[in-house]
Amino acid sequence: MSMPPNRNWASPNAGFQPHAFDPIANPELFEGVRTRRVLAFVIDVLVISVPLIFLWMFILVFGFVTLGFGWFLFALMGPVSVIWALFYYGLTFGSPASATIGMRVVDLEMRTWYGGPAYFVLGAVHAVAYWLTVSFLTPFILLVTLFNGRKRLLHDMLVGTIVINNAARAGALRNGRPPY
Numbered sequence: 031m032s033m034p035p036n037r038n039w040a041s042p043n044a045g046f047q048p049h050a051f052d053p054i055a056n057p058e059l060f061e062g063v064r065t066r067r068v069l070a071f072v073i074d075v076l077v078i079s080v081p082l083i084f085l086w087m088f089i090l091v092f093g094f095v096t097l098g099f100g101w102f103l104f105a106l107m108g109p110v111s112v113i114w115a116l117f118y119y120g121l122t123f124g125s126p127a128s129a130t131i132g133m134r135v136v137d138l139e140m141r142t143w144y145g146g147p148a149y150f151v152l153g154a155v156h157a158v159a160y161w162l163t164v165s166f167l168t169p170f171i172l173l174v175t176l177f178n179g180r181k182r183l184l185h186d187m188l189v190g191t192i193v194i195n196n197a198a199r200a201g202a203l204r205n206g207r208p209p210y
Contacts, residue, residue: 059200074118121153123152139193
């Protein structure tokens with residue numbers, strides 16, 4: 031009887047892909063990602079901000095109705111904003127599209143470094159890593175993308191993700207057709 035092949039995670043027989051997306055073999059996955067990622071971020075900030083603005087206006091009106099007592103709810107705006115943003119990123123990255131609403135608009139998706147789809151916890155951790163790196167290293171996180179072929183930002187590297195064109199856009203670019 032022969033022994034089955036070694037199936038540890040680092041063996042070549044295990045199907046392990048150290049980097050699932052190669053910018054040299056598949057340049058269509060990375061074409062225009064930087065620019066569209068900035069646009070996606072702006073859209074996502076709007077999507078996150080609009081419900082918070084409505085909540086802020088409700089608390090303002092509620093404060094007038096309650097003769098000022100309702101304004102104590104403004105103290106909850108900070109925690110509610112953080113929770114809402116974490117749920118937004120977790121739910122949208124954990125969806126089948128593996129993309130936020132802004133990323134869907136501009137045909138991007140987030141994958142793990144080995145090619146798997148994103149999931150809720152990864153999306154929430156990605157958001158936390160983004161906001162922390164932006165808070166401490168604002169200009170430097172953007173410079174990182176200029177020096178790597180996969181156009182990853184600093185927080186992408188920290189949490190093991192990669193942002194690529196979705197299958198429809200990559201297929202159109204691969205076939206030489208404009209995506210739209």
